[in-house]
Amino acid sequence: MAVLAVRVWPDPVLSRVAEPVTESAAARGLAADMLDTMYHAQGRGLAAPQVGVSLRVFVMDATWKEGTPAPQVFVNPVIVSRSDVMATGPEGCLSIPGITTAIARATAIRLRWTDLDGIGQEADLTGFDAICAQHEIDHLDGIVTLDRLSPEARAKAEAEYLA
């Protein structure tokens, strides 16, 4: 268990498409370190590329700040379907500290992944979980919030970030 350094944009690892995990159990140590790192950074979600590891793993805990920790680990996650209903809300990112950006996301998704025992899982996510999972899977595809903004909004966000 260890707190890892969080890579900040524009670190090139954040723009790389992450590789699939071939053996889930091998990701156990990484996932534990990622959860430590996420809690330490006061975050609710963290993807492996954010700690410099280009593998398809993310962790999430929507409720720990309210006093009920519920750590979840997603290996090789795939969005099977997404709702047509979209909502735009402010998103922060531990790799782009200090700013939030307004991002449109599907309000509900069906997610398929493998757990650390190598067992396939599938669930419908809504609310914060759905938005967070989409944000983290973007990281696995080398996409950050800035990439989802209009050119004008991106220029404004980058200026704010770099200021």
Ligand code: ZN
């Ligand atoms: Zn992020």
